[in-house]
Amino acid sequence: MSDSFDLVVIGSGPGGYVCAIRAAQLGLKTACIEKDNTLGGTCLNVGCIPSKALLSVSEKFSHAEHDFAGLGIDVGKPKLDLKKMMTHKDKVVAANTQGISFLFKKNKVTHLVGTGSITAAGTVEVSGKDGKKTTVQAKNIVIATGSESTPLRGIEVDEKQIVTSTGALTLDKVPASLAVIGGGVIGLEMGTVWQRLGAKVTVIEFLDRVLPGMDMEVSKEMKKILGKQGMEFKLGTKVTGAETKKGKVTLTLEAANGGSAEKLEVETVLVAIGRRPYTAGLGLEKVGVNVDNRGVVEIDDHFQTNVPGIYAIGDVVRGPMLAHKAEDEGVVVAEIIAGQSGHINYDAIPGVVYTFPEAASVGKTEEQLKESGIPYKTGKFPFMANGRARAMAATDGFVKILAHAETDLVLGCHIVGPEAGTLIAEVVAVIEFGGSAEDIARICHAHPTLNETVKEAALAVDGRPIHI
Ligand code: FAD
Numbered sequence: 300m301s302d303s304f305d306l307v308v309i310g311s312g313p314g315g316y317v318c319a320i321r322a323a324q325l326g327l328k329t330a331c332i333e334k335d336n337t338l339g340g341t342c343l344n345v346g347c348i349p350s351k352a353l354l355s356v357s358e359k360f361s362h363a364e365h366d367f368a369g370l371g372i373d374v375g376k377p378k379l380d381l382k383k384m385m386t387h388k389d390k391v392v393a394a395n396t397q398g399i400s401f402l403f404k405k406n407k408v409t410h411l412v413g414t415g416s417i418t419a420a421g422t423v424e425v426s427g428k429d430g431k432k433t434t435v436q437a438k439n440i441v442i443a444t445g446s447e448s449t450p451l452r453g454i455e456v457d458e459k460q461i462v463t464s465t466g467a468l469t470l471d472k473v474p475a476s477l478a479v480i481g482g483g484v485i486g487l488e489m490g491t492v493w494q495r496l497g498a499k500v501t502v503i504e505f506l507d508r509v510l511p512g513m514d515m516e517v518s519k520e521m522k523k524i525l526g527k528q529g530m531e532f533k534l535g536t537k538v539t540g541a542e543t544k545k546g547k548v549t550l551t552l553e554a555a556n557g558g559s560a561e562k563l564e565v566e567t568v569l570v571a572i573g574r575r576p577y578t579a580g581l582g583l584e585k586v587g588v589n590v591d592n593r594g595v596v597e598i599d600d601h602f603q604t605n606v607p608g609i610y611a612i613g614d615v616v617r618g619p620m621l622a623h624k625a626e627d628e629g630v631v632v633a634e635i636i637a638g639q640s641g642h643i644n645y646d647a648i649p650g651v652v653y654t655f656p657e658a659a660s661v662g663k664t665e666e667q668l669k670e671s672g673i674p675y676k677t678g679k680f681p682f683m684a685n686g687r688a689r690a691m692a693a694t695d696g697f698v699k700i701l702a703h704a705e706t707d708l709v710l711g712c713h714i715v716g717p718e719a720g721t722l723i724a725e726v727v728a729v730i731e732f733g734g735s736a737e738d739i740a741r742i743c744h745a746h747p748t749l750n751e752t753v754k755e756a757a758l759a760v761d762g763r764p765i766h767i
């Protein structure tokens with residue numbers, strides 16, 4: 300007799316592992332299947348966590364190199380020990396992935412090692428690396444198999460000279476030059492890491508702007524600031540070919556709308572043009588689960604696919620490919636399966652780019668409001684006018700709050716600045732509670748903090764900022 304579970308989750312990324320833990324908390328007999336050696340998915344192994352480890356330490360390196368002397372700290376030219384930096388990153392990853400194993404044991408989630416394949420509604424086959432197959436019965440199945448990096452036609456990734464984000468996290472030396480194809484989140488974050496450590500970084504972006512999902516003012520400010528840090532941008536440009544030879548890659552570039560070709564010779568190339576849902580080997584066609592033409596698993600408002608009892612969450616379904624979005628969906632789907640009701644407000648999911656300064660965003664962009672004809676007011680406040688930012692010598696950027704012109708409800712907030720990812724949390728909470736710009740303006744904010752910039756931007760919505 301095969302083992303039988305109330306819920307089998309396929310994939311242990313932030314969507315899958317959080318879903319499994321929440322389901323177990325609710326009393327469901329739960330298993331989580333993972334094909335890789337460690338738990339935690341893209342996020343913990345090759346995504347959020349290792350990239351933030353490298354971003355954090357390379358930021359310290361950059362401050363030591365460029366900023367300390369001006370602040371009266373003379374440490375000379377810092378020397379890079381890349382191996383040690385990578386060891387730090389690896390230790391952070393290990394601590395986090397082992398933490399999930401501990402949480403599975405604590406919550407009595409059964410960890411099944413192998414590749415999960417749905418053979419029929421209610422039945423999942425697990426194939427181990429040794430070729431051994433076991434079958435488990437599942438009253439409910441949650442697909443949380445995540446995403447993989449989108450390939451670029453004509454560019455062969457070898458994860459050494461031409462890398463995806465995964466290879467960019469493990470380079471064994473700083474390349475003299477790095478071409479980044481794609482000026483999105485991965486491109487700017489990983490480009491920043493290697494630029495800080497000494498690479499000459501050129502970002503090649505198809506569109507005429509970086510960070511296309513974000514508010515236009517944020518995109519412009521980020522390009523300006525990163526440009527000052529030494530990053531070069533080739534916007535409105537496409538890569539049409541790559542030739543690899545003797546430690547060099549020669550890229551052929553063309554204007555996005557056609558034109559004469561130019562060559563760019565670099566040591567390393569990072570392909571970061573987006574990610575796509577990963578469903579290989581899951582057996583979706585066999586059980587008849589619908590996916591759209593981009594491979595996105597189709598779900599209803601309760602995360603259920605067209606096959607009853609099979610649900611899907613995280614990067615494999617619609618919406619932003621973000622760890623916290625996957626986690627929240629994991630919680631909600633577990634609660635729905637356990638008979639509770641669940642809901643996610645997709646207008647209150649923050650997005651953060653962890654460069655220095657950071658960029659953070661929640662709710663509608665100004666362009667989206669214009670397009671949908673929603674009347675709005677804008678309040679903007681620069682970090683240059685904030686005492687704490689001046690004290691920290693981190694005055695680049697601004698906070699911009701967008702509020703409804705008639706009701707004053709906060710519709711969006713866009714920040715470029717120090718700790719932007721932390722500052723945005725206040726506005727996320729206000730949006731979630733249906734609050735107004737006036738609410739933020741009337742909340743007491745500690746002084747001197749960066750958060751006062753959010754309050755001043757809220758005051759600026761009504762034309763009454765104090766400090767500018
Ligand atoms: P994943 O984390 O991709 O996990 C899916 C898991 O399923 C994997 O472990 C995979 O091995 C497993 N799996 C797949 N198929 C099977 C199968 N058939 N059987 C068994 N197991 C299977 N997001 C943020 O919010 N903040 C960040 O700072 C951030 N940084 C990122 C940096 C990088 C470099 C990258 C690549 C991504 C980053 N992301 C970030 C995005 C984030 O990692 C994803 O949104 C998140 O991991 C999605 O979670 P998930 O659970 O849907 O899938």
Ligand code: NAI
Binds near residue numbers: 571651
């Ligand atoms: P992305 O969608 O953020 O950016 C891809 C960029 O590549 C876009 O600007 C796009 O216009 C450009 N592009 C597409 N095709 C191109 C081509 N042929 N030539 C040149 N440019 C091209 O995707 P990215 O950066 O790969 O990240 C994938 C996902 O991972 C994102 O959805 C993001 O949400 C997530 N992520 C989140 C992070 C965070 O929250 N801090 C960090 C890293 C990744």
